Amino acid sequence: xxxxxxxxxxxxxxxxxxxxxxxxxxxxxxxxxxxxxxxxxxxxxxxxxxxxxxxxxxxxxxxxxxxxxxxxxxxxxxxxxxxxxxxxxxxxxxxxxxxxxxxxxxxxxxxxxxxxxxxxxxxxxxxxxxxxxxxxxxxxxxxxxxxxxxxxxxxxxxxxxxxxxxxxxxxxxxxxxxxxxxxxxxxxxxxxxxxxxxxxxxxxxxxxxxxxxxxxxxxxxxxxxxxxxxxxxxxxxxxxxxxxxxxxxxxxxxxxxxxxxxxxxxxxxxxxxxxxxxxxxxxxxxxxxxxxxxxxxxxxxxxxxxxxxxxxxxxxxxxxxxxxxxxxxxxxxxxxxxxxxxxxxxx
Amino acid sequence: xxxxxxxxxxxxxxxxxxxxxxxxxxxxxxxxxxxxxxxxxxxxxxxxxxxxxxxxxxxxxxxxxxxxxxxxxxxxxxxxxxxxxxxxxxxxxxxxxxxxxxxxxxxxxxxxxxxxxxxxxxxxxxxxxxxxxxxxxxxxxxxxxxxxxxxxxxxxxxxxxxxxxxxxxxxxxxxxxxxxxxxxxxxxxxxxxx
Numbered sequence: 001x002x003x004x005x006x007x008x009x010x011x012x013x014x015x016x017x018x019x020x021x022x023x024x025x026x027x028x029x030x031x032x033x034x035x036x037x038x039x040x041x042x043x044x045x046x047x048x049x050x051x052x053x054x055x056x057x058x059x060x061x062x063x064x065x066x067x068x069x070x071x072x073x074x075x076x077x078x079x080x081x082x083x084x085x086x087x088x089x090x091x092x093x094x095x096x097x098x099x100x101x102x103x104x105x106x107x108x109x110x111x112x113x114x115x116x117x118x119x120x121x122x123x124x125x126x127x128x129x130x131x132x133x134x135x136x137x138x139x140x141x142x143x144x145x146x147x148x149x150x151x152x153x154x155x156x157x158x159x160x161x162x163x164x165x166x167x168x169x170x171x172x173x174x175x176x177x178x179x180x181x182x183x184x185x186x187x188x189x190x191x192x193x194x195x196x197x198x199x200x201x202x203x204x205x206x207x208x209x210x211x212x213x214x215x216x217x218x219x220x221x222x223x224x225x226x227x228x229x230x231x232x233x234x235x236x237x238x239x240x241x242x243x244x245x246x247x248x249x250x251x252x253x254x255x256x257x258x259x260x261x262x263x264x265x266x267x268x269x270x271x272x273x274x275x276x277x278x279x280x281x282x283x284x285x286x287x288x289x290x291x292x293x294x295x296x297x298x299x300x301x302x303x304x305x306x307x308x309x310x311x312x313x314x315x316x317x318x319x320x321x322x323x324x325x326x327x328x329x330x331x332x333x334x335x336x337x338x339x340x341x342x343x344x345x346x347x
Numbered sequence: 348x349x350x351x352x353x354x355x356x357x358x359x360x361x362x363x364x365x366x367x368x369x370x371x372x373x374x375x376x377x378x379x380x381x382x383x384x385x386x387x388x389x390x391x392x393x394x395x396x397x398x399x400x401x402x403x404x405x406x407x408x409x410x411x412x413x414x415x416x417x418x419x420x421x422x423x424x425x426x427x428x429x430x431x432x433x434x435x436x437x438x439x440x441x442x443x444x445x446x447x448x449x450x451x452x453x454x455x456x457x458x459x460x461x462x463x464x465x466x467x468x469x470x471x472x473x474x475x476x477x478x479x480x481x482x483x484x485x486x487x488x489x490x491x492x493x494x495x496x497x498x499x500x501x502x503x504x505x506x507x508x509x510x511x512x513x514x515x516x517x518x519x520x521x522x523x524x525x526x527x528x529x530x531x532x533x534x535x536x537x538x539x540x541x
Contacts, residue, residue, distance in 0.1 A: 080487070181484050187516040188355060195355035196512050239484045239523060243505065246527035322528070 002109050005065040005126055011073070016233040016287070022062055023292050027053040027267045028344045029225035033305040035314075037200040039208045044221035044269045048345050053267060057221065058102035059284065060110070060154060065126050067154050067176070067235065074175040074236050075151075080183040081238070082147050084159070084171035091159045091171065092146040093136060094273035095280050099149045124152050146171060155267075155284030158182075160190075162277055167213060169193050170278075176235040176285045178228045178264060179242070179319065198313040216279060218272040225344075226266040228318045229327075233262055233287045252323040257330040258291030261323060263303065290330065296346045300334035307331065353511035359452065359473040362386050362444050364394045369440035371398040374430060374455045376423070376447025378475035380409055383446065387412065399433075401426050403451070423451060427458050434462035446472040450480035450491055453518030466515060477540040481509055482519040489519050495536035497525045506533035509540075 008016040018026070047054040053061070074081055084092060100122055104113035114121040118135045129152065133140040141148045150157045150173035159171040167190040174182040185193040190210050191201075200206060216222065230237055231248035252260050264287055271280040294300035307320075308328045315321055341347055362382050364371070371394055373383060380402075387395070392412060399416040400409055403426050406419050420426035434443075443464060445455045452471050460466055478492045488502025496509040500522065507522030514521070526533040 181521070183487070184482065184484060184512070184514050184517065184521055188514065192355035192513075195353040196510070201354060239521075241485075243485060243524050243527040243530075246524070247529070249528055 003060065003062055003064070003107070006062050008063070008066045010066065010070045010233055010235040014232045014234070016063065016066065018288060018292050019062060020295070021051070023288065023295055024049070024346060025052050025061070026286055026288050026293075027225055027265050028296075028299050028302075028346075029227040029263075029265045030302050030306050031342060031344050033302050033340060034309055035306045036311065037197075037203060037205050039205055039212065039224075041209070041212065041222045041224045041270075044223040044271075052345070053286065054223075056102070056106040057269065058099060058106070058153065058282070059267070060103060060107050064154055068127060068152060070235050071151060071173075071175045074238075078240060081175050081240075082150070082173045083182060083186055084144060084146055085187065088146075088159055088161065088171040088276075088278070089138070089144075091161070091273055091276035091278035091280075092138075092144060094276050094278065095157065095159060096145040096149040097135070098271060098273070098280060099153045103153065127152060146173060155282050158281040158283070159273075160279040160281050162214065162279065165214065166190060167210065167279065174283075175238075177238055177283070178226075178230075178266065178285075179237055179239050181239045183240075196317075198317050199311070213270060213279065216270060216272045218274055221269050221271040223267060223269040226268060228264050229320055229323075230262045230264045230287060231260050231323065233289070235285060235287070237264075249319070249322040252326055254326055254330065257323075257327055258294075259289055261290045261327050261330075262287045263290070263293055290327065294331070294334045297334070298340050298347050300331060301336070301338065302340050304328065304331035304335040353513075355513045356511045357449070357452075357471075357513055357515070359449075359471040362446060362470050362472045364390050364444075365442045365470070366394075367440075368442035369397065370438075371442050371444060372430070372433065372437075373398060373400045373444045373446070374426065374451075375400060375402045375404075375406065375409070375445075376451040376475070377404040379446030379451075379472070380404075380406060382472040382474050383409060401430055403447070423454060427454060430455065431458050431462065434459060434464065437462070442468070442470065444470045444472075446474050448475045448478060449473060450478065450518075453480055453513075453515070456515060457518040460515065479509060479540050480519045481507065481522040482514070482517050483507055483522050485524060489517070490522075493522075494538060494540050496539045497533055497536055498522070 010016050053059050100113045103111040110125050112123045120133055120135050122131045138144055156174045156176050161168040161170040169185055169188050172182045194206050237245055267284045269282045364386055395412055395414040398414045400414055402419045403423055410417055443459050445452045478494050480491050481493045482489050483500040486503035490501045497506045500507050505524045506526055508525040510521045512521045
C-alpha cells in the first residue's frame with residue numbers, strides 16, 4: 001500500500017483536511033442516533049470496508065508525516081508531554097517492538113525492520129530515518145525507546161503499569177490530546193485519571209472497564225471509540241495550551257461552521273505487552289470537518305441527532321457549549337428525518 | 348464551577364494508631380495537634396513511648412505528653428528535609444502519620460512516597476484551614492494556601508479555576524485558566540477554601 005502523504009499544518013494556517021478517500025475511512029464513533037458513555041470495547045481485529053481505519057491494527061494514513069512534524073513542534077515547546085517513570089523501561093522496549101513490527105508488516109513500502117538477534121535495523125522512508133540499534137540498550141538510540149518510536153507513530157501513547165489490582169499511568173507521549181495533562185496525571189491510577197469525567201463513574205463504567213482491562217491478554221488487543229469536537233484541525237488541544245486555543249470557539253459563525261467545526265474521534269486500542277505485563281494504550285486522533293462529514297449522508301443525519309440530543313453534562317464537559325446550537329442548526333439541513341442503518345460504517 | 352466528587356480528590360480517613368507498628372513517626376502542622384490529642388483520648392497514651400513527632404507551629408500541648416521524641420521545625424521545607432533523612436534509614440515496622448492542612452499532608456506524603464512508602468499505608472487527618480496547594484496547568488507553577496477560586500497564579504498571572512482533580516505526585520490540585528475563551532472576563536474571586 002503506497003500512501004500519498006499530505007503536506008499540511010495543524011496550527012496557525014490550519015491547512016489540514018481529508019482527501020475524499022480518507023473521509024470514507026474515518027472511524028465514525030456513533031453506532032446509533034444517540035450517545036451515552038458505555039464500556040464500548042470490542043476485539044481490535046480488522047473490520048469495515050476495504051481500506052477502513054480498522055484494516056491495520058496500527059493505522060497509518062495520509063496525515064502521517066504532517067502529524068509527526070506537529071508532534072516535534074509540540075515537544076520542542078514543551079518536553080513534559082513525553083515522560084516515563086523510571087520503572088517503565090522494559091515496557092518502553094515492548095512498545096517500540098510492537099509499533100515497529102506492526103508498521104513494518106502492514107506498510108512495507110514505507111517501513112522495514114530487520115532483526116539479527118538484538119541487532120535491529122529500522123528504516124522509516126517517509127521520515128527519511130535509517131537506524132541501527134541494539135534492542136534493550138537505550139544508549140544506542142537518540143531518545144529513550146518510547147520517545148524514539150512514538151515520534152514516528154501517529155496517535156498519543158500511554159503505557160499503563162499493572163499492580164495491586166490497579167492500572168497506573170506511568171509513561172506517555174501525549175501531544176494530540178482532548179484536554180488532559182500527562183504531566184499532571186502521570187503516576188495516577190485508572191480511577192484517579194478518569195476522575196474528572198462526569199456521569200460515567202455513577203454508571204459503573206470505570207469499574208467494569210478496569211475489571212475487563214486487568215484481564216487483557218497478550219495477542220488479543222481491544223478497541224473503543226471516543227469523541228469530542230474541536231474548532232479548526234488542531235491536534236494539540238492540551239490544557240497546557242488552553243489559553244492559546246480556547247478563543248477559537250468564539251470564531252465560529254453560521255457561514256464557517258462547515259470548515260471550522262470538527263468531529264474529533266479517538267480510536268483507542270489497548271495492548272498487553274509481553275515482557276513488562278504493562279498495557280499500551282493508544283489514543284489515535286482523527287479529525288473531520290463538518291463539510292467533510294456530511295458527504296456521507298448517514299453520518300450527517302446521525303451526528304445531527306446525536307449532537308442535538310446530547311445530555312447537558314456532556315455538552316459542558318466536552319466544551320461544546322459555545323458552538324453546539326450553531327452546529328446543530330447547520331447539520332439540520334442534512335437531516336431529512338430518514339431512518340439510519342445500525343452500525344458505524346457508511347451505507 | 349467546582350465539580351465535586353472527583354475520584355482523584357484525596358480522602359483523609361483519620362490517624363488511627365496502628366497497634367502493631369514498632370515505631371510511629373508523626374508529622375504535625377498547626378491544628379493537627381488536636382488529632383493526636385483525640386487519639387490519646389480514645390486509645391490511651393501507650394503509643395507515645397515509641398512515637399517521634401516532627402511539628403510545624405506550636406506543639407507545647409504535645410510536649411506535655413512526653414513522647415519518645417519531639418522536634419519543632421520553623422517551616423515546612425525544614426521538616427521535610429529532616430523527614431526525608433529519617434525515612435531513608437527507616438526499617439520495617441514503621442508507620443507514618445500526617446495531620447494538618449491539605450497542602451502539608453500532600454507535601455509530607457510526596458516525600459514518603461519518594462522514600463518507597465505505599466501511600467495507602469499512610470494515616471492522614473485533615474485539620475485546620477481548607478486552603479489548597481494548586482498547580483497552574485499552564486506554567487506548572489505551584490501556589491500555596493489558595494483560599495479562593497478563581498485566584499491569580501503567583502507565577503504567570505493567569506486567573507485560575509481550582510478543580511477537585513488532584514495529583515499525589517505533584518501534591519497539588521489543578522488550576523485551569525478561567526477566562527481563556529474571553530480574556531479579561533474572569534469572575535471575582537470567591538472564598539471557597541477558608
